[in-house]
Amino acid sequence: MNAAAVEITGLVKRFGSVTAVDGLDLKMPKGEILALLGPNGAGKTTTVEICEGFRTPDAGTVRVLGLDPARDGATLRPRVGVMPQGGGAYPGVHAEEMLRLVAACAAEPLDPAWLLDVLGLGSARRTPFKRLSGGQQQRLSLACALIGRPELVFLDEPTAGMDPQARRLVWELLAALRTDGVSVLLTTHLMEEAESLADDVVIVDDGTVIAQGSPSALTAEHAEDAQLRFRARPGLDTRLLAAALPEGYVAGESSPGSYRVIGHVDPQVVSTVTSWCAQQGVLAEELHVGRRDLEEVFLELTGRELRT
Amino acid sequence: MTTSRFAPGTFTPAPGRGRLGHMLAAHARVETALTLRHGEQILLTLLIPLALLLGLSLLDVLPAGEFADMDRVDWITPRILALAVLSSAFTGQAIALGFDRRYGVLKRLAATALPRWLLVAGRLVAALVVVTLQVLILGGVAALLGWSPSAAGIAFAVAALVLGTLCFGALGVLLGGALKAEAVLALANIVWFVLLLAGGILMVPSALPEAYATVVGILPSGALAEGLHAALVDGTFSAGSCAVLAVWAALAAAIATRTTKLT
Ligand SMILES: Nc1ncnc2c1ncn2[C@@H]1O[C@H](COP(=O)(O)OP(=O)(O)O)[C@@H](O)[C@H]1O
Numbered sequence: 001m002n003a004a005a006v007e008i009t010g011l012v013k014r015f016g017s018v019t020a021v022d023g024l025d026l027k028m029p030k031g032e033i034l035a036l037l038g039p040n041g042a043g044k045t046t047t048v049e050i051c052e053g054f055r056t057p058d059a060g061t062v063r064v065l066g067l068d069p070a071r072d073g074a075t076l077r078p079r080v081g082v083m084p085q086g087g088g089a090y091p092g093v094h095a096e097e098m099l100r101l102v103a104a105c106a107a108e109p110l111d112p113a114w115l116l117d118v119l120g121l122g123s124a125r126r127t128p129f130k131r132l133s134g135g136q137q138q139r140l141s142l143a144c145a146l147i148g149r150p151e152l153v154f155l156d157e158p159t160a161g162m163d164p165q166a167r168r169l170v171w172e173l174l175a176a177l178r179t180d181g182v183s184v185l186l187t188t189h190l191m192e193e194a195e196s197l198a199d200d201v202v203i204v205d206d207g208t209v210i211a212q213g214s215p216s217a218l219t220a221e222h223a224e225d226a227q228l229r230f231r232a233r234p235g236l237d238t239r240l241l242a243a244a245l246p247e248g249y250v251a252g253e254s255s256p257g258s259y260r261v262i263g264h265v266d267p268q269v270v271s272t273v274t275s276w277c278a279q280q281g282v283l284a285e286e287l288h289v290g291r292r293d294l295e296e297v298f299l300e301l302t303g304r305e306l307r308t
Numbered sequence: 309m310t311t312s313r314f315a316p317g318t319f320t321p322a323p324g325r326g327r328l329g330h331m332l333a334a335h336a337r338v339e340t341a342l343t344l345r346h347g348e349q350i351l352l353t354l355l356i357p358l359a360l361l362l363g364l365s366l367l368d369v370l371p372a373g374e375f376a377d378m379d380r381v382d383w384i385t386p387r388i389l390a391l392a393v394l395s396s397a398f399t400g401q402a403i404a405l406g407f408d409r410r411y412g413v414l415k416r417l418a419a420t421a422l423p424r425w426l427l428v429a430g431r432l433v434a435a436l437v438v439v440t441l442q443v444l445i446l447g448g449v450a451a452l453l454g455w456s457p458s459a460a461g462i463a464f465a466v467a468a469l470v471l472g473t474l475c476f477g478a479l480g481v482l483l484g485g486a487l488k489a490e491a492v493l494a495l496a497n498i499v500w501f502v503l504l505l506a507g508g509i510l511m512v513p514s515a516l517p518e519a520y521a522t523v524v525g526i527l528p529s530g531a532l533a534e535g536l537h538a539a540l541v542d543g544t545f546s547a548g549s550c551a552v553l554a555v556w557a558a559l560a561a562a563i564a565t566r567t568t569k570l571t
């Protein structure tokens with residue numbers, strides 16, 4: 001009864017010569033939100049689809065609520081809500097019709113009309129799925145995952161294609177799920193999403209876990225060297241800035257007008273940076289000293305940007 | 309605590325599977341509504357059979373030898389009903405399934421508590437509903453044209469229609485569940501055209517060379533047309549036709565359970 005929500009050991013999945021998942025381990029306790037974070041092609045969808053029973057592993061074991069999704073699918077499906085990547089609905093089906101169909105499959109579903117309203121789809125009830133915007137389709141798909149009052153939900157890129165307002169609504173909804181004891185496994189390539197929502201973040205790359213822990217532990221663990229960020233006009237010569245700093249500091253322009261100094265940041269370093277800017281005749285704005293965020297953790301671990 | 313628009317307890321888990329009858333009805337209802345809402349499906353399942361019914365009943369285009377001393381409409385109506393079944397249960401069904409797979413519908417539904425067999429059962433029930441509507445409309449128009457079916461054969465005709473729908477429905481699922489959507493679209497239309505012209509729907513085996521007539525007799529299209537002809541014209545039950553339909557249905561279902569893919 002007290003099995004983990006999801007427990008994966010040594011999972012391997014190959015597609016021909018491509019190894020999509022390569023020895024992945026993961027343990028997600030009941031009642032928490034776990035974010036599977038990684039760039040496109042990391043193996044997130046493949047992992048989730050194995051948990052949902054849509055694919056079978058080539059090696060390793062997967063237990064969902066203590067059951068084997070490949071064998072015990074019929075027992076498991078009523079207990080689990082699924083939001084597939086990119087949704088899934090008849091092109092011509094009306095939003096409400098689709099949600100009522102999925103609701104009919106559950107013993108004690110939520111009220112479909114209420115859920116549509118709360119997800120901002122009240123005015124789109126009779127709109128065919130193919131005429132909904134990408135964000136509306138995503139919200140309908142999320143509604144379909146939740147309508148049956150599942151104890152565990154798998155959400156594959158739940159906020160992809162949503163505007164910031166809808167994204168915030170979904171975050172609020174996920175927080176309410178956690179309050180009510182629903183376990184949530186979501187995938188994302190948005191650092192902000194993982195950082196602000198998840199109890200646990202599992203960073204995957206090339207089908208393996210490269211780091212995991214709570215967002216604060218992950219960012220602290222990789223923060224021996226703090227950093228300083230500031231904005232100024234684009235095109236400053238950062239080699240000169242590095243030369244003005246003590247040995248071992250790295251300075252760079254991470255995106256046009258956005259500068260980053262990596263190394264132990266003390267008051268002397270802040271003073272050096274601002275006075276160097278003053279010499280260039282520019283004002284260093286939005287000066288920020290702090291730990292790295294998950295984005296930088298990922299960059300450090302893989303040498304690549306998360307969003308490509 | 310910041311106020312949330314979700315009161316605590318809103319999402320407290322209460323998992324469980326819906327009642328089977330409720331799920332089947334909900335699925336069949338959506339499938340039926342989608343078919344009736346879809347312009348191309350209506351063209352295929354209703355307008356073309358209707359045009360053929362009117363044209364072949366009113367115009368003198370069929371060789372007279374085919375129906376001897378019968379009214380043209382009595383001869384053509386059972387064949388139009390066979391065409392209606394072929395159009396909706398097979399061609400329309402296969403194309404819809406091919407595209408539903410493309411759009412992730414099957415995966416979406418397979419992720420619910422809906423048992424896998426119900427995914428097919430819902431479609432077959434919807435096919436039966438659509439065929440019922442087709443028969444009512446086409447039969448009504450035929451009646452206006454003077455159609456007088458054999459009263460003794462109505463029950464046999466219903467049996468042939470149900471069996472034919474299940475048979476073509478299974479074949480439609482077999483085709484629609486196996487190939488890419490575009491390939492399904494092309495093949496389902498080609499098969500429709502070939503069976504209409506050369507598969508025993510518009511041409512009767514007795515008018516064909518013997519070897520070819522034998523082949524047509526064991527095609528599901530030929531069997532359904534002959535079964536309906538026997539019932540509605542002669543008022544007799546064609547056990548042979550029904551056996552052919554049953555064998556095709558069983559074969560198609562057995563293969564489809566192995567080959568049908570969700571995406
Ligand atoms: N059905 C498939 N056939 C072949 N390759 C696949 C298939 N599904 C996924 N892959 C490959 O497996 C890798 C992981 O894919 P995926 O799990 O979708 O990653 P993510 O969801 O993290 O973007 C990718 O290289 C992808 O191209």
Ligand SMILES: [Mg+2]
Nearest residue numbers: 044045046085
């Ligand atoms: Mg993915």
